[in-house]
Amino acid sequence: MGKVLLVVNPSSGQEAGKRYADSVAEALEKKYSEVVAKYTEKAGDATAFAKEAAQERYEAVFVMGGDGTVNEGVSGLAEEAYRPKFSFIPLGTVNDLGRSLGISMNPEEAISQLDRLVEKKLDVGKINNHYFIDVVAIGTIPEAVQAVEPEQKTKLGSFAYVLEGLKAVRDNKSYLFDMTIDDEKIQEESMAVLIALTNSVGGMETLLPNASYDDGKLHLIVLKGDNLVDKVSLLPKIFSGKAMDDHNVLYRAFEKGHFSVEDGDDLVTNVDGDPGDKLPLDITVLPQHLTVLVPE
Numbered sequence: 001m002g003k004v005l006l007v008v009n010p011s012s013g014q015e016a017g018k019r020y021a022d023s024v025a026e027a028l029e030k031k032y033s034e035v036v037a038k039y040t041e042k043a044g045d046a047t048a049f050a051k052e053a054a055q056e057r058y059e060a061v062f063v064m065g066g067d068g069t070v071n072e073g074v075s076g077l078a079e080e081a082y083r084p085k086f087s088f089i090p091l092g093t094v095n096d097l098g099r100s101l102g103i104s105m106n107p108e109e110a111i112s113q114l115d116r117l118v119e120k121k122l123d124v125g126k127i128n129n130h131y132f133i134d135v136v137a138i139g140t141i142p143e144a145v146q147a148v149e150p151e152q153k154t155k156l157g158s159f160a161y162v163l164e165g166l167k168a169v170r171d172n173k174s175y176l177f178d179m180t181i182d183d184e185k186i187q188e189e190s191m192a193v194l195i196a197l198t199n200s201v202g203g204m205e206t207l208l209p210n211a212s213y214d215d216g217k218l219h220l221i222v223l224k225g226d227n228l229v230d231k232v233s234l235l236p237k238i239f240s241g242k243a244m245d246d247h248n249v250l251y252r253a254f255e256k257g258h259f260s261v262e263d264g265d266d267l268v269t270n271v272d273g274d275p276g277d278k279l280p281l282d283i284t285v286l287p288q289h290l291t292v293l294v295p296e
């Protein structure tokens, strides 16, 4: 087997990147003729490293990091005509893509999975001129979630997001969204609009049981209305995989959408856990755009 790149974000997952990098390199050396390891120092590095590996026709790119670094790796490959195979060791808090691909959330187990990898195809999302692999979230709830401090995240994990989400519910602010979903025009008052690629959203693997990472579709979830008081009934449905049937939820599977909002100059998006563009947004799917290496 050929040459592979290992991109390590040493700060990710409370510095797990640093601790496990050598074990990952050793596991890869058993399978590939050459392993080049590169450490990121700042935002943008992982994108640049992955892009270079594509241009130099590496066989595969492996990333160690949280959703931010995985997103960067995919973004570096997405525009290239020749795209190396892609895989990763998830080290962050949420890791939706890792969950849906069956990659272990335990780094040691994920490293042992490297012995037996198979190829699958992966859809990649495009939002304006950027890429996403997990979820785009727009609205009051996602905005509050974005405000979670890194220290709080380290201490509380995913629970920190839930807490911030609940604070937003108290504030109760909604926006009037104008959406074109494929050919359908939809106007809806909402506190949270999500566009997801896989079954797992925000670490909840039961939210979209029918979505898969290679179905060539984006999955729209609009939480309808301007208050959440009557939406408590939704919670158990999320955990039993039936959220899409709730009367408070508008759901569509789609390939191409345009999103704008009235009086929402202050509203920013959250893309794979990091702040993204302001509205209006054009969102499309690049179906089965990457070959991913996942556990058997």
Ligand SMILES: Nc1ncnc2c1ncn2[C@@H]1O[C@H](COP(=O)(O)OP(=O)(O)OP(=O)(O)O)[C@@H](O)[C@H]1O
Residues within 6 Å of the ligand: 009, 010, 011, 012, 013, 014, 040, 041, 042, 043, 044, 065, 066, 067, 068, 069, 070, 091, 092, 093, 094, 095, 153, 273
């Ligand atoms: N050497 C480094 N030291 C500190 N920060 C870095 C370094 N290299 C990259 N970064 C930053 O790390 C961020 C990405 O972190 P990533 O999402 O991969 O891990 P995480 O924060 O542990 O995961 P999560 O957000 O899922 O909890 C990028 O925004 C980038 O700016």
